[in-house]
């Protein structure tokens with residue numbers, strides 16, 4: 103890849119702070135991470151629904167959907183996962199700049215990739231939400247029957263089976279999705295946002 107030259111960063115006249123002021127709330131990225139089937143999409147969507155209901159400007163970036171469009175050229179090699187997360191991180195940053203609370207639901211298995219995304223943001227704008235669930239329970243749920251396929255050898259490099267998942271060391275929020283209901287998990291996230299005066 104050749105790096106382009108002669109490009110200049112343009113400051114826009116309307117700032118992130120202007121947009122936050124207009125919206126009447128802060129903006130941030132709620133970065134859900136966890137195994138397939140842990141509940142990232144379910145909880146991220148439920149959080150967004152509740153924010154929407156409360157009149158907060160929100161958006162959901164979901165793994166499967168982004169992989170149908172923006173990242174349809176990427177697979178599940180370590181390199182492709184890193185590039186997947188890098189691009190999503192940049193998109194999430196744009197949403198935060200636009201004044202929204204953006205929820206993202208990607209496995210994002212590598213700690214260094216998540217840390218690279220965190221580094222794109224200002225302090226307290228990036229909120230790592232670890233959806234912690236034992237793999238046995240994820241495999242029991244198996245909402246897309248992917249664990250079954252991975253066990254049969256029909257999917258290679260499946261996270262938790264033959265591709266690693268590096269759990270966050272100091273996530274802002276940990277949701278034990280095998281112990282709390284979806285509603286309780288949503289409330290835990292909203293309580294955090296209220297505590298930080300984001301909403």
Ligand SMILES: Nc1ncnc2c1ncn2[C@@H]1O[C@H](COP(=O)(O)OS(=O)(=O)O)[C@@H](OP(=O)(O)O)[C@H]1O
Nearest residue numbers: 138139165178183186208209210211258259260261
């Ligand atoms: N090999 C392999 N490993 C893990 N997951 C796989 C794989 N192949 C397909 N899928 C499906 O793709 C979804 C994960 O995509 P992500 O973009 O979140 O993955 S990653 O963050 O780049 O690791 C994941 O979605 P979730 O189940 O919602 O996590 C799966 O449905």
Ligand SMILES: Nc1ncnc2c1ncn2[C@@H]1O[C@H](COP(=O)(O)OP(=O)(O)O)[C@@H](O)[C@H]1O
Nearest residue numbers: 138139140141142143144243245279282283284
């Ligand atoms: N407490 C819970 N939190 C989240 N999901 C739960 C919970 N209990 C059961 N589930 C179920 O587990 C599955 C999680 O799937 P999904 O949200 O697609 O996970 P992921 O996006 O992490 O792959 C869904 O079928 C959901 O209904």
